[in-house]
Structure formats: structure tokens, C-alpha cells
Amino acid sequence: MEMDNILCTVSADFPIGHRVAFECFWNGAERSVMAFRDQSGQWIACVNRCPHWAEALDSSSSVIYASNREHIVCSIHLAEFRTCDGVCTSGPCLGARLQMIPVQWHDGGLWLMDHIPLTSI
């Protein structure tokens, strides 16, 4: 299998509520990325940069979920972003959006959605 396009290796049972961080080239630039599983176990990834102050979302805390578990929370000023689309629904950057990255877990790691080798699906 061609492994050049794998973003990071991570186990299939990576615990919900934790995050994995890595760098990747996406949308024309090298990005710091945070990925995690939502409550249904689906992988979600976003550029690890809050639209409020352009700081890493997890720079002050490793807690990524708001109490409702349907939003992730910036550790600095506690803006809350919907996991489904990255839109801020509460906090100082209301209506701003995280840069979501379409990923899928496959064969031991995370891949960009359109980079999974067809021969291995």
C-alpha cells in the first residue's frame, strides 16, 4: 500500500475525548492539525487554530469537548465550535468557522478523504 498520503498513524480504538496532533500539508500550506473522534466514533480533523486570536485551540488545556459533547471548545477564551461544521456558536468569535479537514480512518491511520488508496478499500 502507498503510505505517502497517510496523515498519521493511530489505532482504531483511539479513545473518544482525546485528540491527536500532527502537521500536514493541506489547502496550500503546512498546517498544525488536531483530530479526534466524535461521540459516534467518526474522526474529525481541523486546523488547530482558533479564528479568534489565531492561537492553538488546545494551547491552555487538553480538554477538547464542551460539556454537551457536540462542540469542541477553545482552551483560551472558551469559544465553542460545532463538530459537524466547525461553526462557532458561543464565545468571542460567534459565527466564525474552524478550518475542517475531511479525514477518514483506514488501515491504521488517518487519511485525507480523497487520498485513500483505491486498491486498499
Ligand code: FES
Ligand atoms: S483564542 Fe480561542 S476563543 Fe479566544
